[in-house]
Amino acid sequence: MPTDTRTLAELANHDDFLKRHNGPNGEDVTAMLKTLGMTSLPTLIEQTVPQGIRLNRELALDGPKGEAEALDYLKGLARQNRVFKSYIGQGYYPTHLPPVIQRNVLENPGWYTAYTPYQPEIAQGRLEGLLNFQQMVMDLTGMAIANASLLDEATAAAEAMALCRRANKKSKSERFFVADDVLPQTLDVLRTRAAYLGFELVVAPRARLADEEVFGALLQYPGVDGEVPADLEALIAAAGERQIMTCVAADLMSLVLLKPPGEMGADIVLGNSQRFGVPMGYGGPHAAYFAASEALKRSLPGRVIGVSKDSRGRPALRMAMQTREQHIRREKATSNICTAQALLANIAGFYATYHGAEGLRTIATRIHRLTSLLATGLAQHGIALKHDSWFDTLTLCGVDSHRIQGRALTREINLRYPSDGEVGVSLNETTTAADLAALFDVLLGDEHGLSVSELDRQAQRDAITGIPAALTRHSDFLTHPNFQRFRSETEMLRYLKRLENRDLSLTHAMIPLGSCTMKLNATSEMIPITWPEFANIHPFAPAEQVAGYRQMITELSDFLVEITGYDAISMQPNSGAQGEYAGLVAIRRYQQASGEGHRNICLIPSSAHGTNPASAAMAQMQVVVVECDRDGNIDLSDLQAKAEKHSERLSAIMLTYPSTHGVFEESVRDACRIVHEHGGQVYIDGANMNAQVGLCRPGDYGGDVSHLNLHKTFCIPHGGGGPGMGPIGVKAHLARHLPNHVVTPQEAIDPAAGAVSAAAFGSASILPISWAYIKMMGARGLREATELAILNANYIAKRLEHHYPVLYRGANGTVAHECILDIRPLKAASGIGEEDIAKRLMDYGFHAPTMSFPVAGTLMVEPTESESRYEIDRFCDAMIAIREEIAQVESGTWPKDDNPLVMAPHTMADLAEAHWERAYSRELGAFPSQASREAKYWPAVNRVDNVFGDRNLICSCPPMDAYRDAV
Structure with a gap:
């Protein structure tokens, strides 16, 4: 073996992240440039990016770091954070994320690299997960409909305020009532949103609602200081009689034990699902929930998952029509929502699926029991509480809050200090009896003499509770089989895998969505x-x-x-x-x-x-x-x-x-x-x-x-x-x-x-x-990534230009990082439209490009720099093959209503038909390319009937008989 003359620095390049993020290698770049008729990448950039705006220097960033080096540095930053026991509450709680969900959803690229389910035939897995989330929220809140998540509780409250104003046609008021025990961060966001909607906020004790002329009201349940308001139902009823719409911001875990706001007549219920297994993460991401009455179902903000049927009449899930209303109504839209929290909503829904109603009752009861023991012990030492009701939060009054804070920090405990002389304590799923003993030490001093086990015997003997009898939950929840079947980890693991297999993600193929940039989400980036x-x-x-x-x-x-x-x-x-x-x-x-x-x-x-x-x-x-x-x-x-x-x-x-x-x-x-x-x-x-x-x-x-x-x-x-x-x-x-x-x-x-x-x-x-x-990319890597994104897009445009018209180009005939293919002339000649091409791409194993945006009747393609020349060629070959199929329709070889495009996507059920009476073969329908024969991705359902789903809006889990009867 000859002597290796590389330097030590050159030998370290095995950890070069650039080679792993960027798809095309040097040979690929040369070949692609040759296709474009260009000699160098700088030439392409000069012809694409106007000289007058071009940056004439390298970015002032460090050079690329290897994956191990970057993670070591980041681990050093992480160690500077101090993870104290958190009893701050205020909408955020420590929780246990079940390892089976952490490993198989949160850490699984099959779940986190998928795109928004605008193509439902290849998104049935996450759609079912989101439908579980909606059903969970509907059950716990007692409401008729729920959406598939919003960004956070505060912005969900702002959406509720706007919805109340739109829906309340009988009120002439422009004033919105906010109870003064609403979470402070929620009030902060409400003030911002109200200022630009022209609303006046009335912030006052909830009893004042009876005296105010307002179009809507937001009430917290329980309040930020822990009170479970015994007068909530009466307030809601009185508000309804005065044509005031009521919104309740409710702790989802508390609703396991508390009477649901829907049973009290609330119009809207909202909140955060964070404590259903999602880490606090210094603020997010967490899936907010939003539920409403039947009367508001077609005005709900955000995405709603609905049940429709496919071309075989089988149940099929999809996003309901109003979920993209900002694209349709533009400046007349009532919301600018585009992103939800789908991954976190799925995690929260799976948390409920795994634990079921009995598991959630155990968790919520344990949280409440520990809080009751804390209240009892404090009372025995003469500590006054702000309220005589609670679920998981107590506010101590008349105490030396500064002294308590000093003891707490010494024990690495965080409490809430709402004002001088007050201390708030919010318990959670992770709290133990030992933690409770430590809290007594902090709140009372070391000589308190309390025994947690003795307090527990007392609580059981005397039936001590902080929940008013009138607000105790009696109704069932999570009765659907999806929340009862998956108790063992084996069954849960298989369920998660079954759903994952029904989705197409970046683990299967490139997702060439224009304007959405579906690039590599590297494992080393995700680990921290x-x-x-x-x-x-x-x-x-x-x-x-x-x-x-x-x-x-x-x-x-x-x-x-x-x-x-x-x-x-x-x-x-x-x-x-x-x-x-x-x-x-x-x-x-x-x-x-x-x-x-x-x-x-x-x-x-x-x-x-x-x-x-x-x-x-x-x-x-x-x-x-x-x-x-x-x-x-x-x-x-x-x-x-x-x-x-x-x-x-x-x-x-x-x-x-x-x-x-x-x-x-x-x-x-x-x-x-x-x-x-x-x-x-x-x-x-x-x-x-x-x-x-x-x-x-x-x-x-x-x-x-x-x-x-x-x-x-x-x-x-x-x-x-x-x-x-x-x-x-x-x-x-x-x-x-x-x-x-x-x-x-x-x-x-x-x-x-x-x-x-x-x-x-x-x-x-x-x-x-x-x-x-x-x-890890550094200045050079970031620039190279951009250049390759532009190269990949121009390569696609060049390979497809003789098959599909490229609608727009720059001054020198190039495109930027994406290109728009005009399908309108093809549709006029053949009847085959952009949706037919999108569905047919599924048979080739691809997600469709962006359909009909920004121009109706087009497909917008963005490959990103992470895709290799091999994968891009595979996509281009599929698009060219589809164009040849369209030609068969144009020539009359295939009827306009019987061809592989209008019948796409093809499922295993199609292949298993006893009688195949179509104008094309089974093999052509299901296996149109060599790549699809070698590694077949099967769409879970046939083409979904969107119109049926919008006319028959069902946004809850269908009974199992619906699936059985369809089969």
């Missing part, structure tokens, strides 16, 4: 989210206990500042749409502070994503549409005319760059200049940032604010429809107007700037994913 030092931190833990989190967040913010060209970053928005809203609110706050609060016109190109106009409407802006020219670019003359017309009131423009049409518009600087000349601010949607990182920066070419989809460009996985993160970057003049937080205030931000999310740093526990991605 389950480290206890990140997972088990309460969002309101004292600052000195979260030094590692704060440093990691600061470093990530600094990375993003350099990448975007902005001056400050807010990590609070926990979705892209939430980032849009936060950015527009920052603009409005800045203009108000500058004496220009009258500016309320928002210019939005006609090609924009539907959440743009929806977010503008939520920020109380008036949307004015700017037209696009025939090439898909912003019509500058129309922009100039509308900016001049609305100059006095122009607040902002919302641009997407590269454009939603997948091109780098040459005129972006001119568009920004025009708006600035007329006193407006420039919001640049960061959805397409994957085409910019390392090549250009929105803060350099005219942007004042942008949101960043960390679940796209920066590798947080989509989780089957969430979680996401949408932090915003701003120029210096807007920094003071970023979202602040009432519980965790930030010094550099205006104290009056309210929150947009429940936690100060949004879904903080998934931020290590993006931190690790940037750290």
Whole structure:
């Protein structure tokens, strides 16, 4: 063997993450460039990215780090966090995530790399998991319908407030009542949202509701200080008689023992499912729940999973129609929701599935019993409690809170200190008898003499409880077989695997969705989210206990500042749409502070994503549409005319760059200049940032604010429809107007700037994913990733251009990181549309590109840099084969109503038919390519009937007979 002359540094390249993240190798790049007729990657970039905006230097970031080195550094940051016993409560609790769910869902790429289930035939597994979640919420709340999750409890409360105003046609009031024992972070978000919806908040003791003229009310159950309000049912009834709609923010675990708000007549019930097995994670991600009465079922915000049928008449699940209403109604939309918390909702639903009703009763009863023992012991020592009712929370009054706090910190215990002389204690699933003894030591001193076992005997003997008799739950819940069958780990494991097998994820194939950037979510990026030092931190833990989190967040913010060209970053928005809203609110706050609060016109190109106009409407802006020219670019003359017309009131423009049409518009600087000349601010949607990182920066070419989809460009996985993160970057003049937080205030931000999310740093526990991605890629790697994303998209466009028209191109004939294929001419000639192609791709083992957005009758394809040339060629071969199938229909060889496209997707049931009387063979239907023969992915159901599902809206688990009868 010849002597190896490589240096030590070169020998360390075996840990080079770039080679693992980026799909094409050097030979692939050369071959792909040859197909494009180009000699080098820089030549492609020069012809694609306008010279006038290009970054002429490398990003000022460190060089790439190996996976082991990056994880070692991050582990060092994690060790700086101090994981205390948390009894803070206030909506967040330690919990036990069953290992079978942690390993097989949270840590399983088959679950976390899937996309939102817009193609239901290849998403039946996660749809069933989400339907379980909805059924769980409906059962526990006593409501008629529930959605498939919202972002967090605070924003769910804001959605409830808006829904009350829309639905309450009989009230003329613009005032909304909030009980003063609502969670403070919820009130913070409500204040922000109400200010831009034109509502007045009335915050007062709940009894005052009887004296207020309001359109709706929010009541907490139990309250933040632990009270289980005995008068809740009477309040709800009295409000209903006065045409006031009532919303109840309820602790989901408490509803195992407490009377459900639905049985009291509440219109809306909302809250957080975090304590159903989801770690606190310094604030998220956690799936909020939202349930409503039958009358509100077609007005429910967010995604709703419904039961429909497939072309064989078998039950099939899908997302109901209203779940994408912001795309349809745009500025008339009532919500800008785009991302849910699907992965976390599935985890919470599986937690209930695994434990069942009897398991949840045991958990909730144990929590309540320990709380009752704590109350009894405190009473024996003369400690006054604020309330004589409780589920899991007690508030001590008239105590030396400073002395107690000192003892608690010495024992590494966090309590809540609502005011001087008061101490709050919230127990949880993980609390033990030993923990209770330690709490007595902290609250009473070491000489208390109490015995937990003796207190327990007393509690059983005297039937001690903190739940008022009138509010004790008597109704059953979780009676569906799905919540009764999977008690053993063996059965649960098989159930989870069975559902996973019904979904297509990145573990099967590329997911070429335009505008959604389905790239590698590397295992090394995912590992840290389950480290206890990140997972088990309460969002309101004292600052000195979260030094590692704060440093990691600061470093990530600094990375993003350099990448975007902005001056400050807010990590609070926990979705892209939430980032849009936060950015527009920052603009409005800045203009108000500058004496220009009258500016309320928002210019939005006609090609924009539907959440743009929806977010503008939520920020109380008036949307004015700017037209696009025939090439898909912003019509500058129309922009100039509308900016001049609305100059006095122009607040902002919302641009997407590269454009939603997948091109780098040459005129972006001119568009920004025009708006600035007329006193407006420039919001640049960061959805397409994957085409910019390392090549250009929105803060350099005219942007004042942008949101960043960390679940796209920066590798947080989509989780089957969430979680996401949408932090915003701003120029210096807007920094003071970023979202602040009432519980965790930030010094550099205006104290009056309210929150947009429940936690100060949004879904903080998934931020290590993006931190690790940037750290391991380094400046060079990030730029190379962007270049390869552009190369892959142009390669696809070139390979497919003779088969499908490419709708838009840049000035030099290239596309950005995605391309739009025009299916309209093919449909006119053959009757085969974009949906038929989307379903047929399933037979080839692929998820469809984005359908009919931003142009109806098209497919938008984005390959990302993570896909290899092999996989991209496999996709292109499938698309070319499908075009040849369309030609068979055009020529009349196959009838328009009997061909493999309109009959797609093909299932095992099709293959097993006794009689095959179709114009094509079984083999062609099910195995159209060599790749599909070698590794077949089977769609779980045939084509789903969307119309039937919307006309017959059923959003609960169907009885098992429905499946049996269908078979």
